[in-house]
Amino acid sequence: MTITNMLKAVLIGLLVFVALPELPGQIRHKQLRKEVLESQQPAGKPSRRERVTPKPIPVPAPVAPIRTPYEQPNARIIVMENADLLSVDQLMRPDLQLASGNVRFRHDNATMTCDSAHVFMVSNSFVAFSRIVINQGDTLFAYGDKLYYDGNTKLARLRGNVRLENRKTVLTTDSLNYDRISQLAYYFTGGKIVDPENTLTSVWGQYSTSTDDALFSKEVKLVNENFTMTSDTLEYNTRTHVSNMVGTTHIVYKNDTEIFTDKGWYNTDTERSMLLNRSKVINKEGKELVADTIFYDKRLGYGESFGKVVMNDTVQKSTLYGNYVYYKEETELGIATDSALLVDWSDIAKPMYIHADTLQTYKQDTLYNHAKAWFNVRFYRDDIQGLSDSLFYDGRDSVLTLYRDPVLWQENQQLSADEVRVYTANKKVNKVHLEENSMVVEMVDSVHFNQMVGKEIIAYVDSGHIRLVEVNGNAETVYYAREENDSLLLGANKTESSKVVIHFKDKKIDRVVLTSASSGVFYPLHIVTEEKTRLEQFFWAENRRPMSKEEVFYRFPAGERPKIAFRTPPPNKEEPLEKTDGNTTGEAMETPSSELD
Incomplete structure (x- = not known):
């Protein structure tokens, strides 16, 4: 082949090569290089062409849409203080750094250490692996196997063998999210919080490291050395040890006293509680207390109840009613006022109903029950009825004494x-x-x-x-x-x-x-x-005779007895009581809210 022909062949080959389209790999390489150059261009200096914001690289760490620190003025950049080995692919992933060996980050007042991490510079986030330790303010420490951290939202997501320590409170779970801005930590796959007084477990929980407030939901259980509490929903403060019960709650003491409630609060330090919404307290002696509101001090062994109170004694077969009842456990003292009523249903066929301005029951020598009543006493039983100013029942001798008229x-x-x-x-x-x-x-x-x-x-x-x-x-x-x-x-x-x-x-x-x-x-x-x-002394006061359990609440004006007075329908008759014969359910028996003048 002559030189002329060779030159022609080479020229034709060059023309063909120039005419061929670019290969896909070459096109991708140019596009990537263009995106990297544009992303590295300094802020405030737009390119000659219309500036294009680089598309975020999809990473699993952030929950919220990725925003760079430049787009969030209040966000601070995560600082990597140490790593034994650091590598960056400036060509393929210039925003991704691979760090390993004694890796340590600092963000605001928190330091985070791990064995290795993937650092996403553009999104100001990282994923850390193995032996995670978060230290915030030398009072809060968090540990785990894996950490997703977003520096813009300050959200830390810990996974695997998670442990959060805040002073004397320790939280353990398998998955934990911690919001450093609101200082809230929450778990959703089951967890446990332990403080010096109590251990709490639940399926879902939230804990504030700033206020020490915690919220628990689903299969909540609080264990104390003196009692165990189970609930649907419970609020608890690890510093004050006060729990707020906002769902169906059951408390069992070691001495067999039980509390049933769906609303109220309980202090595990003082063992004081305030129970609402017709709560119930049951003790091992067979007494049941139900009321609209109950204040109960377990340590001192007394309680005060308000609103349609029912104190039922299944052993002595009696029930004490009133809108206010005071109860002392040691002496089994019960004092009722405001529509007070004592029902003795030991003889189920003939229950005794006693009403007075104030009623008191108590036990003496732990053997005998006694009862006292003051002012405007009226009582009814099928075979005997009566009234007086005051009354005393001696359980030792089974003697009922009536005083003053x-x-x-x-x-x-x-x-x-x-x-x-x-x-x-x-x-x-x-x-x-x-x-x-x-x-x-x-x-x-x-x-x-x-x-x-x-x-x-x-x-x-x-x-x-x-x-x-x-x-x-x-x-x-x-x-x-x-x-x-x-x-x-x-x-x-x-x-x-x-x-x-x-x-x-x-x-x-x-x-x-x-x-x-x-x-x-x-x-x-x-x-x-x-x-x-x-x-001379004769009088017949049948009009004052209570002829039913409802009529023990009737009141007559003070004055001399009439010489003879037969029954007439009393004016302004009050609402009747509900049937209470053998009532052992602890349900409220409706009593008149006020008595006739």
């Missing part, structure tokens, strides 16, 4: 005196003792009344009926005689004696026995008048 009713009989003592056996009345100004009145019909008056009267009761009455000292009686085997009245016997014994049969006077020194007169029925047959 007491009146008792049983069937068609009324008993009154300065002081009345009711003796019981096996929960049944067997004797009534009237002392000073004693009187027993039995209604024969609406006009005629049998009457017994003396310094002392003792009535013996059998199967709920009076079978014998002894009148001692200045005894006076008026009793109506009947035709034998007939209900027709013949007249009235009026007697005076030092002692009278009256026998009853079939709920009626059968015979009267007088002492030898006695006097008497018989008035035929047609000449019977009130003046002749009404003793």
Whole structure:
């Protein structure tokens, strides 16, 4: 081949090479070089061409959209203070640095160390691997296997064997996000917080390193040396050791006392609590306390309750109600006021309802239960009713004593005196003792009344009926005689004696026995008048007699007793109580919010 032909071939080859399109690799190389040059161009000096913001490199670290420190004026650049080995691919990934060996970063007042890291300079973030340690202000330390850190948002995401230490509080979990701006750490795959007093576990949790406030949700459990608390949702402060219960919560003490609530607070240091929303406290002695609001001091062993309070004793079979109740555990003292009511349902067929301005129950010598009532006392049971100014029940002797103008009713009989003592056996009345100004009145019909008056009267009761009455000292009686085997009245016997014994049969006077020194007169029925047959002390106050459990709340104006007054429907009748016979559920029994004046 001649030289001329060779030159022609070379020229043709060059023309063909120039005409060929660029290879894909060459095109990518030029584009990458162009992006790198533009990204390194100093701020404030735009390129000749229209400036193009470089596209962010996708990395797993940031949660929020990537913004450079230049785009966030308040963000500070992460400083790498040390690394044994640092490499950068200026051509392919000039924004990515690979650091390994004793890597240490500083960002604001926090230092972060690890074995190796991928540093993203443009996004001001890094991913750290192995033996992660975060130290902030020498009080907060965090450890983990892997760390995603965004310097713009100051969000640290720790994964694997995570441990957060803040003074005396330690949080452990598998995954933890820590926001350094809000100083909030939260986990979502289960975690545990331990302080010197308590250990808390839950599925989800949030902890503030600045305020020591923590919020727990789902399967929450707080363990203390004295109790265990489980809840749906719980707020807790690791410094004050106060927990706020905002979900269904159950507290169990080592002495078997239990608390059920869905709202309130509890101080694990002082063992004081405030419970709301009809919370319940149950102790091992069988007492249950339910109220709108309960203040409870476990250490001192007392509680105060407000609003529709129900204190139920399943052992003694009694229930104490009131809008305010005070309770002392050691003596089992209970004091109720404001619509106070004591229900004794030991005899389920005949529960006793006692109302007064103030009611008190307590245990003496850990064996006997006692009860006291002050002012405007009224009580009701199917077989006996009564009222007085005050009352005392002695559980040792099973004696009920009424003071100041007491009146008792049983069937068609009324008993009154300065002081009345009711003796019981096996929960049944067997004797009534009237002392000073004693009187027993039995209604024969609406006009005629049998009457017994003396310094002392003792009535013996059998199967709920009076079978014998002894009148001692200045005894006076008026009793109506009947035709034998007939209900027709013949007249009235009026007697005076030092002692009278009256026998009853079939709920009626059968015979009267007088002492030898006695006097008497018989008035035929047609000449019977009130003046002749009404003793000086006589009165009949059936209108004040409580005839149902609701009527123990009725109140009458103070003043002299009427000589005779039959029942009429009381005005302004209050709402009735709910049925409480055998009530052991602890539910509130509706009681009148106020009493009649």
